[in-house]
Amino acid sequence: MTSHQPPANRPLTIALCAGEASGDLLGAHLMAAIKQRCPQAHFVGIGGPRMLAKGFESLYDQEKLAVRGFAEVVKRLPEILKIRRGLVRDLKRIRPDVFVGIDAPDFNLGVAEKLKKAGIPTVHYVSPSVWAWRRERVNTIVEQVNRVLCLFPMEPQLYQEAGGRAEFVGHPLAQTLPLDADRDAARRHMKIEPWEPVFCLMPGSRVSEIDYMAPIFFRTARLLLQRYPSARFLLPVATVATRSRLISILHQGEFIGLPIQLMSAHADLACTAADVVLVTSGTATLEVALCKRPMVISYKISPLTYAYVKRKINVPHVGLPNILLGKGAVPELLQDDATPAKLAAAVAEWYESPQDVAALQQDFLNLHRLLQKDTDALAASAVLAEAGIAAAVPEAAPEAV
Template structure:
């Protein structure tokens, strides 16, 4: 007998899959907007803590989907395929009114295709980076999704040209984050001195990212402390398991003496309080840009995964702020360039170079304005139209 996800009867049943922390945030905002427009609604699928707090029923923990890279996925592939088949069978039996795949295209697009073929309306929220690599995916995405919800303005024209329904909804974070965040007030709230260097270290929300970036950032902090003896470091971790993992890394690197404050969640608070942020490439880089903080972007993958990805890239940069600005606004140190010495030097340069910091803040303010839409409401309208509500 197939298990039931939608135990509570509702006029509108919405299935969703959010594969990682950034998707959980988008899903939570969308749930709020859908509830406001259609109160008798139930949500189920796979989601994270923010979605669960709003009544979402998750078939498995979101953590089980949070894996990156071609090579890294291989060891987890049987489990991921089992999770997807199990969810497919459940949703085909329960027939939700609409399915929304939030990012995680490798997991969601095939699931969307199965459900679409069964007559269930499907949406994909967050376009894959078709403007950066593999633009031919636009057509295949249209085969899976009845509607694509685009966060960035340059995406919709690509789908329009291929005859795929797409809506530019902007990024919810652009409406949530203040245009001029108050660094001093945030430091007061966190009990941090106003007159010392504060650096935020964001090694990533996934365990696999911490494997590559956690120790690297700890050693970078050690070097920065030599240059700035009164510096403080903020490290927000997405979940309790990643917090425990970071603690193990501190032990391995014998770094308990470093002035590091760990936070569970509260990444925005850490960004706003910081002078400079060291961040792993991904959605978090956009969040840093919206808080108007100078940043250094870094990333490391297995050698084979990096070689595969590098050949497919169409742009000279990987960080979202640089992609959206169409130039190197902030430095990117990737793969073999990502060493503690080079990262510490780049962070220190941004901290000490007032002119460079001012230029970054000005560019990020313009970027913020370009993404500021009533995103969750626009996305909810498109979803309700798709579900014929």
């Protein structure tokens, strides 16, 4: 293996690759934490708008990587592979002090493997869901990267048993979102009356998800509006591309006139202000849980992708809150069950059951406490340690006498 020898007389260079909106958020937080210790650090690779706002140098358009599902990836595969080859080539030339792949394991682990063989230290930030499906990936991952940073407490042991290095750094959302989600304050901020029925729609952070889920969610909103004529709907938007697609769908005849308010980001504010959230399965479900709001989880993908995924899953739930709580705390309406009538009925059941909501909020508070660590600092320490910055790990605070 080639030894890691970055060019002399240049600032610490950290390569990051975030393939979608949730990775962009993690990347931005990681950059901020690293800059606190190494203000001159330079960041390069692939990132989104939050990372770019912090001075990130993105070599390729992040949106081109934001696809999901087997059938969808196949259509875009030549373009994705071309970007991956280009990124590996560019980073071998740049020779960063460390490469951090943020989520998007199908893309990033292949990049990490090639860079590790070229003598560049590699970290994967966010363990794939190896505890849920395709557990055999663990053995491959420990060969591809030097270290895995895990967001959930049950993950590190799987890598350690396979001879790898991994640590639980907590979940960044649990660090940034308050334990006490103040619904009334969120409504005052948005000028929403306390009595108004408010529902948050979260159809996904990728254009491909929007295409599947937004029409279903909008038809659900229409049914809820019949039941609650004064209802309003909040829809936080992750990217410019998803906003454009959502506007296009809302201009279709059946959806014209729906009281849906598109919001640039601010998903936490929209969730906290809502009575109930209708959300596509993914990281967003955890954000809703940490905002202590009842939700209905849904998902619909191509039949080909669904048939493949269903055979590989070995957990009883797909929504992160249900998985982490070890029970069906919130309903999951997937694939053929993802109909507007069923979704509207499930949302209405939460809206009309305040006692059930109160019990759920206590479960979500316990979950929040479990996941709450100084995630950004822990992740930054691990990344800087791999980059050879020995002083990266902060000293433990002295114990009180």
